[in-house]
Amino acid sequence: xxxxxxxxxxxxxxxxxxxxxxxxxxxxxxxxxxxxxxxxxxxxxxxxxxxxxxxxxxxxxxxxxxxxxxxxxxxxxxxxxxxxxxxxxxxxxxxxxxxxxxxxxxxxxxxxxx
Amino acid sequence: xxxxxxxxxxxxxxxxxxxxxxxxxxxxxxxxxxxxxxxxxxxxxxxxxxxxxxxxxxxxxxxxxxxxxxxxxxxxxxxxxxxxxxxxxxxxxxxxxxxxxxxxxxxxxxxxx
Numbered sequence: 390x391x392x393x394x395x396x397x398x399x400x401x402x403x404x405x406x407x408x409x410x411x412x413x414x415x416x417x418x419x420x421x422x423x424x425x426x427x428x429x430x431x432x433x434x435x436x437x438x439x440x441x442x443x444x445x446x447x448x449x450x451x452x453x454x455x456x457x458x459x460x461x462x463x464x465x466x467x468x469x470x471x472x473x474x475x476x477x478x479x480x481x482x483x484x485x486x487x488x489x490x491x492x493x494x495x496x497x498x499x500x501x502x503x
Numbered sequence: 504x505x506x507x508x509x510x511x512x513x514x515x516x517x518x519x520x521x522x523x524x525x526x527x528x529x530x531x532x533x534x535x536x537x538x539x540x541x542x543x544x545x546x547x548x549x550x551x552x553x554x555x556x557x558x559x560x561x562x563x564x565x566x567x568x569x570x571x572x573x574x575x576x577x578x579x580x581x582x583x584x585x586x587x588x589x590x591x592x593x594x595x596x597x598x599x600x601x602x603x604x605x606x607x608x609x610x611x612x613x614x615x616x
Contacts, residue, residue, distance in 0.1 A: 423604075425607075431609060431610075432505060432507075432593055432595075432607030432608050432609050432610055433546075433593070433595075433605075433607040434505070434607070435604045435605070435606075438604060479546060491536070491548060491605065492548070493538075493545070493546040493548070495545045495546075496545060496546065
């Protein structure tokens with residue numbers, strides 16, 4: 390069975406600083422990995438996804454993530470944080486199987502300090 | 504706007520009652536997923552339907568049931584409600600039941616008093 394772990398339920402960064410949100414996964418077969426963002430009082434929105442093509446995936450709003458099989462990680466980064474990046478971020482894993490379903494991490498709330 | 508609609512936006516009801524949440528997927532999407540989001544449990548997958556058939560079940564209680572209709576809209580029925588059922592319920596849709604991107608609706612906030 391697959392699972393995903395997000396390290397750090399809360400992360401604070403200064404505006405303009407590097408954003409690093411950590412995600413580690415577990416899967417017995419090659420997984421597909423996703424990062425979603427949730428702004429206050431809204432549904433989740435896809436930031437980016439890894440589907441076994443390039444290991445460095447670029448998403449919206451300047452975010453990117455790198456799939457590292459040896460480390461079973463899919464960390465999300467952004468070179469320079471903006472106030473509008475303050476939100477909750479969810480990592481998710483899924484595998485192509487008959488009983489396909491997404492497994493979401495517990496989320497990381499990003500706070501951006503002025 | 505994701506193209507997924509959910510009604511109602513807010514729902515307040517009492518313990519022991521039954522409610523129905525409705526979801527209309529994006530045009531062309533055949534898969535519908537239901538999730539529950541609460542402060543203590545996080546985002547939990549409940550159930551997945553594809554083209555009218557149940558495809559996967561997650562942490563869905565026996566008091567909860569869902570269905571997807573021929574026009575592809577879906578309903579989540581919650582019965583014998585308890586205080587702990589208070590949560591945000593999200594519906595998401597995708598084209599296929601695989602690893603396609605899921606598009607989330609704005610959610611229904613359920614409050615059980």
